Amino acid sequence: MATILPKSQPARWIVRLAGKIETDGITNVGELTGVNPAYETLYGEGESAFLAAAKGAAGTYKPLPAVGQRVEAGEVYSYAGDMVIARQAHARTKDAPADVPDLFVTWKADAPAVLEWVAGEKVDAKWQRVYGKVTYVCLKAHICKKDLTPDKARELWAVDDGKIDVGKVEL
DSSP states (O other), rough: OEEEEEEOOOEEEEEEETTTEEEEEEOOOOOOEEEEEEEEEEEEEHHHHHHHHHHTTTGGOOOOOOTTEEHHHOOEEETTTTTEEESOOOEOOOOOOOOOOTTTOOOOOOOOOBBOOOTTOOEEEEEEEEEETEEEESSEEOOOOTSSSSOOOTTEEEESOOOGGGGGGGO
C-alpha cells in the first residue's frame, strides 16, 4: 500500500483510475492516508505543491463556474486547461484566476511552498501562511479577517519557528 504522510503542512491529493477521479481529499500533518498502488495518486504538501504534482489532471475536475455564479471555498476547478483552488467563496468575477490571488490559488512554476495570508480565506488547522515575511501555523480553523492578522490573533496563529509540532495542533 502506498501512503501519504505529510510532514510540514497538509497534503491535498487525488486518486484516479483510467483518468477518472475515484476520490480526493486532504491529509493533515501527522495523519496517514493509505492508497492502493494500483491507482494513480497525485498529491503535494500545500496547495502549490498539489497543483504542481497534479498538473495535467485538470480535465478530471468540474469547470470553474461562469461569471456571476457561486464559487465554493476550498474547491478545485478546471480552468483554461489547468486547475485552480478557490481560496474563498464568492460570486465568480470576470477576472482570470491568476489575476485575483486573494480568490484563487493557481499553479506557478516559481510559487512558494507556503502561500501568503489573505483576508477572507477559509483556513484549516495546521495550514501554514506567510504574513509580514513570517511563516505562521493555523491553530484553529477560521475565516481570515482583516483585523485578525496572524501577528495579532495569537489564539488562531503561532509563529512557525521550527519548534511547533504541527502534528499535535488540535483540529
